Amino acid sequence: MTDLIDGLYSLGDPIQDTKAPAGPIDKKWTQRKFEAKLVNPTNRRKLTVIIVGTGLAGASAGATLGEAGYRVKSFCFQDSPRRAHSIAAQGGINAAKNYKEDGDSTYRLFYDTVKGGDYRARETNVYRLAEVSASIIDQCVAQGVPFAREYGGLLDNRSFGGVQVSRTFYARGQTGQQLLIGAYQALERQIAAGTVEMFSRHEMLELVVVDGKARGIIARDLVTGEIQTHYADAVVLASGGYGNVFYLSTNAMGSNVTATWRAHRKGAYFGNPCYTQIHPTCIPVAGEHQSKLTLMSESLRNDGRIWVPKKVEDCEKNPNDIPEEDRDYYLERIYPAFGNLVPRDIASRQAKNVCDEGRGVGPVVGDKRRGVYLDFSEAFGRIGKEAVAAKYDNLFEMYKRITGDDPYEVPMRIYPAVHYTMGGLWVDYDLQSTIPGLFVTGEANFSDHGANRLGASALMQGLADGYFVLPNTIRDYLAAGPFPDIDESTPEVRQARQQVADRVHHFLTVQGTRSVDSYHKELGHIMWEHCGMERTAEGLRTGIDKIRELRADFWRNVRVLGENEQLNQSLEKAGRVADFLELGELICIDALHRRESCGGHFRAESQTEDGEALRHDDEYAYVAAWEFTGTGAEGQIGAPVLHKEDLVYEFIELKQRSYK
């Protein structure tokens, strides 16, 4: 029997050094900050840093580097930096403040994050994340972020999935919004101060690499169509995740992989692309017209109980008519210790399992009912409707608006949806990619969440990277600058510009028959079916073939109307979908090569007797960092080269995860 993976990739040299300093884990960050070279304040203004993306990771980095006196150029495709998709994060942000005196500590946050990530994250980076978490809360409070408070005026906390302490700070169901507005205001302050130059409605379409170093970007002004070259001494990608490769996800419509994918094509390794998070509490798909899925914050699992009918014949009934004894609170039954607060990957997979058994509720989508109940009636009885409303009213309202059902009267229906991508560009301890001078922060990098991210940790990571980590590590690189001047006569610059211009020209002249959206939708179907919540070797192999076919057709047959020299949303989408069509293949190859289950990556061939994810630490305790190969021709990718970074667990013992 030939192996289905044969010929799809080749093995390259392992990654030996992640640049973390030696020594005890709680001294490494202090050590690194001390060893990293300093840049004299008067020299900082001679150094330019480009930051792509203005979410938590980008806006915080922009503000902080601006305050330090560097020249920052900040880019976002939205009309204002305040709109980046971090804004949609609902539940909260973790920090090891131990304000509840419930046994929390930096070490416990570190431990929970490594365990939650199913032992596929890098210890050194995760420890640092936990270490700086408390400073984030201080910084945000000082900026005026209106976190929830207790009557005594102190900050309130709540608990989140996968942990047994209350360390989540929140601002009702709008924590991401409030944190982002804080970072945005700090960024705007620097724009006013002249240290940051803002380029809204601009999209990075290519990375400029000169003499092996990242030296700038090619961007398109989305209003005028002008193709611009921006030069810098270092480039930071804070451009978010790639969940939209699935078309339907909780990401914003514009969230895309283009910035990181173009950097990958220029030599930046892509880490663990198959680690995608399917969030358990989203509003189920209603029909073919659907353009996105909406998350219901995981915080709802603190008070809501998840169930499906025990009997298949009850699934069509009004849930209020189903007596208590005929309900299966399956998470509480299977995981008595954590109950409804198990990590996201587990909650999602169990929802899929009960629906596969035919016990799902709500409308039939495809061949099955795809939904489970999230029921608050017990909480209404325990703390009263008013108290529930104080915590979740905006979420209840949103649910009602979208579905037409009132969760105060009937239980919510939820189903898992693609939400977050743990994979991203590979970075070392300094958050530097394999291209010198190219740094990657937030969801765009791969570094902290392993194979599954815990709730309220994305906001923590974005702000940790942007406020505290990157500003300290990037100076070590910038200390060698300013780097020699380059301009449009530099061959690499000319070539990058030409590439962008050719691509735009191609899309506008191919004059095919199918819309960009129709390709995106079809790609999403392929990814969800073959590389979704459960993956098999055969399914992935089929998926790869289908993606290749679709990609070839896209380049021949897409229809983009209008011109370059105007706001042209089809043209913007065409570039993004083109890159998703390449990324999708890499995700499937990564998923196919990893013949184990871990976190959000569930291979049907690798499960325990009771259906839990079964890791194979002897074979797969490594980060898969993929190198792009190929001629560079659009739409064509070669067999990628796999570089393994072995995950060494010096401080935490590798265990099979248990939440029972």
Add this chain to the structure above:
Amino acid sequence: MNLTLKIWRQAGPDAKGELVTYQVQDISPDMSFLEMLDVLNERLNDEGREPIAFDSDCREGICGMCGLMISGEAHGPEKATTCQLHMRTFTDGDVITVEPWRADPFPVVRDLVVDRGAFDRIIQAGGFISVNTGAAPEAHSSLVPMEHAMRAFQAAECIGCGACVAACPNASAMLFLGAKVTHLGELPQGQPERWGRVVAMLNQHDLEGFGGCQNLGECSYACPKGIPQDVISTLNHDLRKAMAKGR
């Protein structure tokens, strides 16, 4: 359901615009308003006609990117952003007019897309608390009484969509301005810059060409986040106090 749409089309900032009529068929009540426009755009693309440009991003009512005048109402008949407006609000045979935000400080970029850069510049003028990264004291070193925390939060819910401006006959941005002044002014951290902030932000507001407030209340009525009109009272209060202090 079947609907008649009259949609504002304008090729560019300096081009002449007009309302163009489109018919849409078989619209599901479960669709959002923007998904209905997606369906229309797919059809236009198939017919070789350029799709209608409109802004949207998160499509869950929080990023503030979307915003349309729907039959004369900012964000349409529901108290929600345009992306959260669902077609079950309409009935078969309805005629719906769709226009961009109408306000001089928000020039049209194309079709239904406007430039709201003026809001960013108002924030630049003073809509922040000056604290450099790393300089913050311990979070529990200042307490915030519940009533201040609640009011600050309520004002901080503003998503900067611009519906308040679009709804105001004077194209005033006082609700946007008042929300930020209230958010930061309610908190102990916001006190040191409180009086300078209100003056600087108001000056920028006027410079951008936004009009004055006549207390009509259209802004608060149109606001998808329910920012109360009394933030404008707070704004006026702070402004008087700032002037008394010689700002």
